Structure formats: structure tokens, C-alpha cells
Amino acid sequence: MPVPLHTTGKASFDDIYDRPDPREYYARMSELDYRIPELAKPFFQQQIREYCASARVDAPTVLDIGCSYGVNAALLRFDTTISDLADHYRTAEDADQAALIARDRARLDARDQLPGVRFIGMDAARPALSYAHAAGFLHDTVHADLEAAEPTDEQRRTLAAADIVISTGCVGYVTEKTLARVALAHPRRRPWMAHFVLRMFSFESIAAELAALGYRTERAPGVFEQRRFASDSERTQVLNTLAASGIDTDGQESTGWLLANLYISRPLPKYPDPEDSH
Numbered sequence: 359m360p361v362p363l364h365t366t367g368k369a370s371f372d373d374i375y376d377r378p379d380p381r382e383y384y385a386r387m388s389e390l391d392y393r394i395p396e397l398a399k400p401f402f403q404q405q406i407r408e409y410c411a412s413a414r415v416d417a418p419t420v421l422d423i424g425c426s427y428g429v430n431a432a433l434l435r436f437d438t439t440i441s442d443l444a445d446h447y448r449t450a451e452d453a454d455q456a457a458l459i460a461r462d463r464a465r466l467d468a469r470d471q472l473p474g475v476r477f478i479g480m481d482a483a484r485p486a487l488s489y490a491h492a493a494g495f496l497h498d499t500v501h502a503d504l505e506a507a508e509p510t511d512e513q514r515r516t517l518a519a520a521d522i523v524i525s526t527g528c529v530g531y532v533t534e535k536t537l538a539r540v541a542l543a544h545p546r547r548r549p550w551m552a553h554f555v556l557r558m559f560s561f562e563s564i565a566a567e568l569a570a571l572g573y574r575t576e577r578a579p580g581v582f583e584q585r586r587f588a589s590d591s592e593r594t595q596v597l598n599t600l601a602a603s604g605i606d607t608d609g610q611e612s613t614g615w616l617l618a619n620l621y622i623s624r625p626l627p628k629y630p631d632p633e634d635s636h
Contacts, residue, residue: 364365365600367520367554368394368530368556368558368592368596368616369587369588369592371383374386375481375482375483375485375595376378376485376486377485377486378455378485378489379427379447379455379458379459379489380426380427380447380486380489380499381447381448381450381451381458383426383427383486383527384440384444384447384448384481385444385447385448385616386441387440387444387585388440388441388444390585390586390587391583391585391586392440392584392585393440393583393584394526394527394582394583394584394585394618395429395430395433395440395526396433396439397437397582397583398430398435398524398526398552398554398582398620399430399434401552401578401620402420402430402434402524402552403434403450404523405522405524405550405552405622406418406472406475406522407496408418409521409522409550413521415521416474417472417474417475417476417568418475418476418521418522419475419476419477419478419519419520419521419522420434420475420476420477420478420520420521420522420523421423421478421479421480421517421520421522421523421524421540421549422477422478422479422480422496422509422524422525423480423481423523423527423528423532423537423540424480424481424526424527424528424531424532424567425479425480425481425486425487425490425496426481426483426486426490427486427489427490427495428477428489428490428491428493428495428496429443429526430524430526431477431490431495431496432490432495434472434475435464435466435469435470435471435475435477435495436465436469436470436471437469437471443594446465447529451544455489459489459491459492459493460541462493462495463493463494464495466493466494476497476498477495477496477497478496478498478499478500478516478517478519478520479491479495479496479498479499479500480487480499480500480501480502480504480517481499481501482501482502482503484501487499488586488596489499493613498516498519498557500513500517501518503533504515504531504535504536504540505532505536506540507533508539509543513625514543514631515543517539517540517544517546518543518545519545520540520549521549521550522549522550522551522552523537523540523541523549523551523552523553524549524551524552524553524596525552525553525583526554526618527554527555527556527584527618528550528553528562529553529555529556529559529560529564530555530556530559533563533564534563534566534567537551537564537567537568538568538571540565540569541568541573542571547625548557548571548572548573548625549625550622550623550624550625551568551573551621551622551624552620552621552623553620553621553623554582554584554618554619554620555618555619555620555621556584556616556617556618557581557605557610557617557618557619558596558599558600558601558603558605558613558616560603561575561577561619561621562632563623565622565623568623571625572625572626573622573623573624573625574624574625574626574627575621575622575623576621576622576623577620577622578619578620578621578622580620581610581619582615582617582618582619582620583615583616583617583620584615584616584617585615585616585619586614586615586616587615593611593614596616597611597612598609
């Protein structure tokens with residue numbers, strides 16, 4: 359069955375976010391060598407270490423935008439890989455949701471590498487969020503589309519707890535509108551941010567909006583493989599989009615991979631020290 363294209367030009371996998379558990383998600387993603395959360399993991403670990411040193415705290419609260427089934431939280435807390443998680447869910451083919459949740463919670467109890475760090479997930483896919491919370495990967499969730507509306511008071515309180523904001527693929531679906539609303543959730547301080555952004559999407563408007571809110575943004579060296587193209591039509595669409603933006607794909611996306619850049623945004627010193635939130 360052909361994979362439909364999203365309006366962004368990427369393949370659409372909306373159907374796998376509406377499942378009651380992540381088995382189909384990992385099965386589909388493993389077929390495409392999905393690896394960006396795994397490649398992002400050491401950079402997120404570095405952000406956590408540096409934030410703790412800067413704020414003089416033991417552990418921060420991390421908000422993952424577009425978290426789906428709590429993938430980044432699972433990788434960080436298990437200190438594992440996408441392949442391992444795919445195998446983990448493949449071996450539970452016959453389990454019902456309750457058994458799968460119990461299995462994940464038991465594994466997390468035994469292997470949590472970041473027991474003090476709180477993880478918040480934000481996504482528009484309620485089933486994925488619900489599973490991640492029930493399994494314990496996420497301590498709290500925000501089911502919202504901040505492109506369409508301001509957060510509610512309750513959502514704003516949850517978002518305001520974030521010390522570090524991360525993402526590994528939401529930019530393109532969300533814009534500076536969402537990230538500004540997240541940044542402004544707390545009235546007096548700004549969270550650190552680290553976003554992996556596909557090269558087909560410009561970060562300029564987001565960086566400009568964040569700059570107006572007191573951030574400095576830097577692009578990290580290198581590019582990062584997200585996944586293989588899901589179809590020839592996706593490959594053609596993405597290569598055309600990149601070419602139209604003047605981005606050279608030779609030896610890059612032309613090899614068959616969606617590639618991303620990493621942008622680090624941190625508030626300038628004029629804003630209160632992150633310690634104020636603790």
C-alpha cells in the first residue's frame with residue numbers, strides 16, 4: 359500500500375499514532391531505519407548535564423514536543439536504541455495493552471537511568487500520549503495543537519515547568535507560533551531548547567521569533583540521519599523542495615536519507631537564572 363504524502367511533502371504516518379500502543383509505530387519505523395532520536399540522545403544528555411551545572415540542580419524537567427509514544431524519554435531513560443525498542447515490542451506481539459503497559463513499567467523500574475528527571479510530552483495524538491503516560495515514560499502530558507490555539511491555563515502551568523525543550527521532527531508541523539507559546543508559558547524565565555530539524559524546513563523564522571524573546575540560537579556542526587525515504591514519491595518531493603531552497607543534496611539526501619540539522623537555543627543572561635524555578 360502506497361504511503362500518502364503529508365502537505366509538507368513528507369510521508370504521512372498519521373495512522374500509526376492513533377493505535378493504542380506503539381507496536382505498529384516501531385514496526386513501521388524500524389523498516390525505515392528511523393534513527394534520529396537515537397542520534398539525538400547524546401546531545402540531549404549533554405543539554406541535561408549542562409543545564410544542571412548552570413542551574414545548580416540535580417535534575418531538570420524536559421518537555422518533548424511531538425513526543426508520540428514517548429520515544430525520546432524511553433531512549434534516554436532506558437539508555438537504549440531504536441532497534442532495541444523495536445525488538446522489545448516485537449516480542450510482545452500477543453500481549454494486550456494492559457500487559458504491555460505492565461511490561462514497560464517493570465522494565466522502567468529496573469532500568470531507569472534518569473530517575474530524577476521529569477519528562478513532559480506534548481503531542482496532538484491523544485492515543486500515543488496516553489500510552490506514554492500510562493507506561494511511565496512521561497510524568498505529565500499536554501494534548502494540544504498550539505498552532506491553532508493558545509494553551510489553556512492548565513496546559514500553560516504544565517508547560518511552564520519545562521527547563522529544557524527538545525524535539526526530533528516536529529518542526530515543519532509546528533512553527534514559531536508553537537515554540538513561542540511554549541517559551542512564554544512561564545512569565546519570568548525561558549527554557550533552553552534543542553531541536554533537530556529536517557533540512558527541508560527552514561529554522562530562520564523560529565530563530566527570529568526566539569531572538570525577539572531573548573534567545574541566542576546556534577546550529578550545531580554536522581547533519582543527522584532521520585530515516586530512509588518511505589517511497590520514491592517522497593524522495594522526489596523532498597529533493598525538489600530542497601533544490602528550490604538552493605540546498606545541495608548531492609551526497610546528502612540523494613543517498614536516500616532524510617537529513618536534519620540541530621539548533622540549540624538558549625536565553626540570554628538578561629533573563630532570570632533557571633534556578634529561580636526550583
